[in-house]
Amino acid sequence: MIKVENVSMCYRMSYDRVQSVKEFLVRKMQGKMKYEEFWALKDVSFTVKKGEVFGIIGNNGAGKSTMLKVISGILKPTGGQVACQGNVVPMLELGSGFDIDLTGRENIYLNGAILGNSKEFLDQKYPEILEFSELGKFIDVPIRNYSSGMLMRLAFSIATVVEPEILIVDEILAVGDAAFQEKSRQRMRELMSGGTTVLFVSHSLEQIRQMCDRVLWLEHGEMRMLGATQAVCDAYSAEG
Template sequence: MIEINQVSMHYRIQRENIKSLKEFVVNVIKHKINYDEFCALDNISIQINQGEVVGIIGNNGAGKSTLLKLIAGVLTPTRGEIHVKGTIAPMLELGAGFDHDLTARENIYLNGAILGYSKEFLESKYDQIVEFSELHDFMEQPIRTFSSGMLMRLAFSIATIIEPEILIVDEILSVGDAHFAEKSAQRMKSLMSGGTTVIMVSHVLKQIEQLCDRVIWLEKGQVVLDGNAMEVCNVYRSKL
């Protein structure tokens, strides 16, 4: 389903602390802009097969989220190639693209469109989204009045309304209160058991061990270990 061939991802980080567009333009004209290069991923190759549930672990800055964004097509690698077969549902930043002045109902259509869903599809799934989010009494309210938990419930309900061939998850399995967190975990398990290929990042090792068949440990942009979930997590835990 996913083939990653000798992929590297480099970022240019500006050294100067420039606070305005005018200052930036002046510095460009004077050739005073300097950059450092940060290597987020360094020549990695990974294959993920259909139906696998793969966890990505590692310290902050190891390259986990960068890898997910590359697979999702949000980023283009500096070097190497990524081949993906199948429809992708990326749950990278729940609620990205929400307009806080619009109502919850309007944001279902806005956020759904950003995720690639058609208006007709969203209309057919609208009642299911509202039912799962448990926000029936708030759909005509602007979401700026929502708590962070309510926003996450709405975003999760939109993102998981389909059963994609590939699901990409970045640190979002604890959504809302305890009741809804359990409900969202059950939704995720249902997707996983249905043959969906899943790639997920989490710092909660117990969560990774419970849900994943295979784990890839990244450190400083390179693969340290790739194998059975329990075995890799145990080695990783011993190094902490």
């Protein structure tokens, strides 16, 4: 379902304190802009099979979220390529694709449309999305008034009820109260058993051990280890 071949991602960072676009253009033309290259990913390759739950672990700054954004199509890699077979639903940043001035109900249709679903399909799924989100009467309140937990419940409900072929999750199960976290994990298990391919990033090794078939360990943007969940998690834990 997913094939990542020799993917690298380089950012050019400037430490000059430029105060305006004019100053930036002048400095650039004079050759005075100083850049430093930062490689977030270096020559990463792996494949994910249909129905597999694939975990990515590593310390902060290891390149995990960058890898998910490249696979989602949000970022274009500096080198290498990614191929995905099936519709991809990324759950990377809470509320991305939402309009804060619209209500929860309106955002269900907006976000659902962004994910490629028809109004008829969303009409059919709306009661299920509302029930799962547990938002009740708040569904008709503008989401600018939502807490982060409410926003997460709405985003998770839309993404998982529409049954994606490929689901990309970045730490989202760590947000919200304990009861909803357990409900989310159960929903993820249902998707997995139904054949959805899942890419899952978490700092919780317990969640990774429970949910993933294979794991990739990234370190400073490079592949440190790829293999069976328990073996990779044990090696990662041993390094503390």
